[in-house]
Amino acid sequence: MKENFENEYELVRIERIKNVCPMCEDYAKQQSEKPIVVMSCEGACLRGEVSRRAANLICHSLLPEKTVRLCLGGAFTKDGGQRNLVRNAERILALEGCFIKCASRMMKGVVDGMEPEVIITDKLFDFDTNLFGIDEMSEEDIKANSLEVAKRIVEKL
Numbered sequence: 519m520k521e522n523f524e525n526e527y528e529l530v531r532i533e534r535i536k537n538v539c540p541m542c543e544d545y546a547k548q549q550s551e552k553p554i555v556v557m558s559c560e561g562a563c564l565r566g567e568v569s570r571r572a573a574n575l576i577c578h579s580l581l582p583e584k585t586v587r588l589c590l591g592g593a594f595t596k597d598g599g600q601r602n603l604v605r606n607a608e609r610i611l612a613l614e615g616c617f618i619k620c621a622s623r624m625m626k627g628v629v630d631g632m633e634p635e636v637i638i639t640d641k642l643f644d645f646d647t648n649l650f651g652i653d654e655m656s657e658e659d660i661k662a663n664s665l666e667v668a669k670r671i672v673e674k675l
């Protein structure tokens with residue numbers, strides 16, 4: 519049993535912090551009535567960048583009345599308003615830059631029974647899949663690809 523657990527999970531220890539960001543807590547309260555929480559992985563690579571930007575476009579431009587953009591780091595590391603957004607959401611979208619699925623795997627570790635709809639965003643736009651860094655694609659193309667990903671996701675919501 520223990521061996522199975524160790525094969526399937528990594529245990530992490532997150533340092534507790536007493537500090538609270540009042541702006542973040544206010545945001546979480548104000549946004550709590552929205553039905554769809556959108557999280558994204560925070561990859562520093564091209565795939566993560568497109569995922570993060572697509573999540574921002576969905577929540578702040580294309581469908582702001584229905585969606586709330588989650589702060590993944592805040593929700594994962596601290597039991598506060600951001601984590602409550604996930605607990606109380608009608609639907610949770612997890613945009614993942616690639617098949618490693620960091621955002622949903624992180625949040626499953628701190629919210630029991632969470633069942634996000636996982637969207638692997640690097641499957642939603644055409645590009646040279648050998649590229650890795652954000653410096654390997656022009657800003658114009660990153661913007662266009664992020665918008666394409668965001669639109670394709672919104673079409674299906």
Ligand code: SF4
Pocket residue numbers: 559560561562563565566614615616617618619620621
């Ligand atoms: S899902 Fe992929 S792109 Fe996103 S943070 Fe994880 S490894 Fe990086």
